[in-house]
Amino acid sequence: MLTIAVFSQKGGAGKSTLAVHLAVAASRSMKVILVDADQQATVANWAADRKQPSPFIARAEPSSIEQLLAAARDEGFDLAVIDCPPHAAPGTAALLRAADHIVIPSQPTMPDLAATARSVALARATGKPHSFVINRAPTRAPEVAQTIAALSTGGVVSPIVIGDRCAFSRALADGIAVTECASGSSKAAAEITDYWTWLSEHMRKEETWQTQQAAA
Structure with missing residues (x-):
């Protein structure tokens, strides 16, 4: 079982929203558990109004994350996908260590860029690979390209940019995700689908590289 932790040191980066839409997109072809480890409980509140059975939603404290993931593996x-707290709260490191890959979303703003340095430091301390994704990006803003260039010095940056679209929050308010909306061909749904495709392929390459290194 692969495990992704979605983590950002700065609130407002759209971390929980991204975790939900990512998990739902992946659940179209995989059996997915979405773990709400954030005390704000955004994922749990979304799930309370949800009718679809997938992904499976679970709440977890950092102290119990390993047991929960072990049980999920046993269940097939x-x-x-772990929605982490928005700051380096006690136990956050345990959540990141439990992941195979850490996703760090960032808005294309200076405060967000400053916060990513702290996010990367914590990710590197766990020894787990990470990647960035530009989230809540305004359309055709020059700051997007500047942010991608700045982040690329600290790790891999997704070529798929997630726009600042009302569709994401509107879907959550209805207990669904953008890939489940009637307008399945919307730009929001396409962005999430393309991002999941890129991320899953990137993680497969990481896994292959790690296997080769272990065998060397």
Whole structure:
């Protein structure tokens, strides 16, 4: 079972929203558990109004994350997505250590860029690979390209940019995700689908590289 932790040191980066839409997109072809480890409980509140059975939603404290993931593996889950707290709260490191890959979303703003340095430091301390994704990006703003260039010095940056679209929050308010909306061909749905495709392929390459290194 692969495990992704979605983490950002700065609130407002759209971390929980991204975790939800990512997990739902992945659940179209995999058995997915979405773990709400954030005290704000955004994922749990979204799930309370949800009718669809997938992804499976679970609440977890950092102290119990390993047990929860072990149980998920036994139940045949293919992927776990962990929505981490928005700051380096006590136990956050344990959540990141439990992941195979850490996703760090960032808005294309100076405060967000400053916060990513702290996010990267914590990710590197766990020894787990990470990647960035530009989230809540305004359309055709020059700051997007500047942010991608700045982030690329600290790790891999997704070529898929997630726009600042009302569709994301509107879907959550209805207990669904953008890939489940009637307008499945919307730009929001396409962005999430393309991002999941890129991320899953990137993680497969990481896994292959790590296997080769272990065998060397």
